[in-house]
Amino acid sequence: MFEARLTQGRLLKQVLEAIKDLVTDANFDCAATGFSLQAMDSSHVSLVSLMLRSDGFDHFRCDRSLSMGMNLNNVAKMLKCAGNDDIITMKAEDSGDTVTFMFESQNQERISDFELKLMDIDSEQLGIPDTEYAATVRMPSGEFQRICKDLSSIGDTVIISVTKDGVKFSTNGDIGSANITCRQNTAVDKQEEQTVIDLNEPVQLTFALRYLNSFAKATPLSTSVILSMSKELPVVVEYRIAEIGHIKYYLAPKIEDEEMEENDG
Amino acid sequence: MGIKGLTKLLGDNAPDCSKEQKFENYFGRKIAIDASMHIYQFLVVVGRTGEQSLTSEAGEVTSHLQGMFFRTARMLENGIKPVYVFDGKPPNLKKDELAKRFTKRTDATDDLAEARETGEAADVEKYSKRTIRVTQVHNDECKKLLRLMGVPVVEAPSEAEAQCCAMNKADLVFGVATEDMDALTFGTPRLIRNLMAPASAKITVTEYDYDKVLEGLGLTVDQFIDMCILCGCDYCGHIKGVGEKKALQLVQKFGDMKNIMGSLEGGKYVVPEPFPYEEARKLFKEPSVLTGDQLPKMTWNAPDEAGLVQFLVEEKSFSEDRIRKAIERIKASHGKSTQGRLESFFGQPKPKPAGEKRKQPAAANNKGAASSKGPATKKGKTGVGGKN
Numbered sequence: 135m136f137e138a139r140l141t142q143g144r145l146l147k148q149v150l151e152a153i154k155d156l157v158t159d160a161n162f163d164c165a166a167t168g169f170s171l172q173a174m175d176s177s178h179v180s181l182v183s184l185m186l187r188s189d190g191f192d193h194f195r196c197d198r199s200l201s202m203g204m205n206l207n208n209v210a211k212m213l214k215c216a217g218n219d220d221i222i223t224m225k226a227e228d229s230g231d232t233v234t235f236m237f238e239s240q241n242q243e244r245i246s247d248f249e250l251k252l253m254d255i256d257s258e259q260l261g262i263p264d265t266e267y268a269a270t271v272r273m274p275s276g277e278f279q280r281i282c283k284d285l286s287s288i289g290d291t292v293i294i295s296v297t298k299d300g301v302k303f304s305t306n307g308d309i310g311s312a313n314i315t316c317r318q319n320t321a322v323d324k325q326e327e328q329t330v331i332d333l334n335e336p337v338q339l340t341f342a343l344r345y346l347n348s349f350a351k352a353t354p355l356s357t358s359v360i361l362s363m364s365k366e367l368p369v370v371v372e373y374r375i376a377e378i379g380h381i382k383y384y385l386a387p388k389i390e391d392e393e394m395e396e397n398d399g
Numbered sequence: 400m401g402i403k404g405l406t407k408l409l410g411d412n413a414p415d416c417s418k419e420q421k422f423e424n425y426f427g428r429k430i431a432i433d434a435s436m437h438i439y440q441f442l443v444v445v446g447r448t449g450e451q452s453l454t455s456e457a458g459e460v461t462s463h464l465q466g467m468f469f470r471t472a473r474m475l476e477n478g479i480k481p482v483y484v485f486d487g488k489p490p491n492l493k494k495d496e497l498a499k500r501f502t503k504r505t506d507a508t509d510d511l512a513e514a515r516e517t518g519e520a521a522d523v524e525k526y527s528k529r530t531i532r533v534t535q536v537h538n539d540e541c542k543k544l545l546r547l548m549g550v551p552v553v554e555a556p557s558e559a560e561a562q563c564c565a566m567n568k569a570d571l572v573f574g575v576a577t578e579d580m581d582a583l584t585f586g587t588p589r590l591i592r593n594l595m596a597p598a599s600a601k602i603t604v605t606e607y608d609y610d611k612v613l614e615g616l617g618l619t620v621d622q623f624i625d626m627c628i629l630c631g632c633d634y635c636g637h638i639k640g641v642g643e644k645k646a647l648q649l650v651q652k653f654g655d656m657k658n659i660m661g662s663l664e665g666g667k668y669v670v671p672e673p674f675p676y677e678e679a680r681k682l683f684k685e686p687s688v689l690t691g692d693q694l695p696k697m698t699w700n701a702p703d704e705a706g707l708v709q710f711l712v713e714e715k716s717f718s719e720d721r722i723r724k725a726i727e728r729i730k731a732s733h734g735k736s737t738q739g740r741l742e743s744f745f746g747q748p749k750p751k752p753a754g755e756k757r758k759q760p761a762a763a764n765n766k767g768a769a770s771s772k773g774p775a776t777k778k779g780k781t782g783v784g785g786k787n
Contacts, residue, residue, distance in 0.1 A: 161751075174748070177424040178740045201751070258748035260741060342738060368744055386739035391427075 139193040143222035152352035154206040181384040190378025203255035267362035268335040269296040275359040279350035286343040295338040326357035340388040403631040404643030413615020426478035427737040428573040431563035434483040441466030455716040492634040549700030561686030584627040634679035636671035
């Protein structure tokens, strides 16, 4: 039997909003350690990895590990019916084929049960090696979201370059080009407003903005975002969710193609 | 063409072997395409009303060029890298099949004449489609077109299917695009259907995984080939009354063609004479193909705009506007860097251990889910240490 109760129900709503654009169907894994998910988008360009630790829930019980396949859009539909201040409880039997979401309003006056049919999904797991990244940038998540949104109105790819002074986002499109630089800024008192760069080696990588915009849907979950990059490796875009876990997104960079001859004809 | 009833058989007995894919997800993939089969399809389908095909001002049929140009353009725009493989000399065993097709065409020509007289429009269309034949001229024109588009062309020594398959086995291409299921009999690791369907038809692309085909049917490589021969292939006659289901049963029951032949002796099924299954088997297992250095170097060049306009617009009466626009789109996507995939950095994803799945006895895996997750769920920033 699995049962997890979260006073901050809003958080679960936001988590769903942050992954449903990327992945349609996925398996949620319930274990004694927590509630997690790893899934790739259908083109295998990006991956989302969610972890909500059991100690972050108000109540968490998981007798044996379960893998629950769900259509994320359908989960989001149900969670939309929960109020922002509702307490959400998830429940599933070990051998059942449904999961129940229970919403309780703050004053306990309204209690709703939503039962979702589970589905069988072939899940594949990508083994991600633990690497030391050449550059790590922590910046306000709102700032990152705005940059991605602004740049995607000009072009469809972004070049992210990190040096010791700052991080530069550049794009090129039919109408022109754009560059946005964020300087390292540790002077402000509030940690969430800082831009901190931890650099072993300058890095420059190219990414499709479309995916970064999807990642930025996680902005409400955290005030800052952490970008970890190494030469010729996927970027990690991490949102830490206070006291309970994180969402990490991995995105494969764009690479130069050697089999295409120069386009000069 | 192909193996009779194989698609249905796989759907019923090995449902896991095929999966649907989005056309867009093939970006950056090299795909071998059976050109001859597609040219035939284009001639049958593209721009056809009744008995009329698309033609140039000089009255030459251009359906094949129309199909080839726009469908190839669509792939290039999406970053797919096609390699077209053309048929060479057909194997001797296929001569019977080809002779049969020839007779069918001749019959259809007669029927067509009759239908014209009676004025049955539907019959006219039906029979005129059956009279279609891919000629050397069609092939040569398509090769010329593809070279102008900057797309590599491979001329197979014999069957294009077999050549495509060999390239897929050697990992030179990601998969083989064809509608002809005998590509699986040759052992094509990944067969892709409907990749060349027009965008407007909204047909989903379907991928067949060879290993899962064998797994699903519970057959070995040789048994699968035998089963395909029994279903009815291009190289061997067909045993009347044996369909795909019976073929699978026979192979599953007797395991080997010799035993099957023995069991059929004197029974109600009459094996045609000759039934050269051993030769057919050999053609499927060791077809004549180019390998390694014999293959031309595969590069995808920018399209030759002037050449294409000269050929398609001047010679073949295509609309200049549409051709130039398509070339524009190909060029726009050509110079771009390609999107990488996570597999190329992290290795192939592995299916999750079955024990973790819901509805299965979970006794052995209480902690399994947590520990097998690997570093993906590890908490916190990466620590100190050297970089790789």
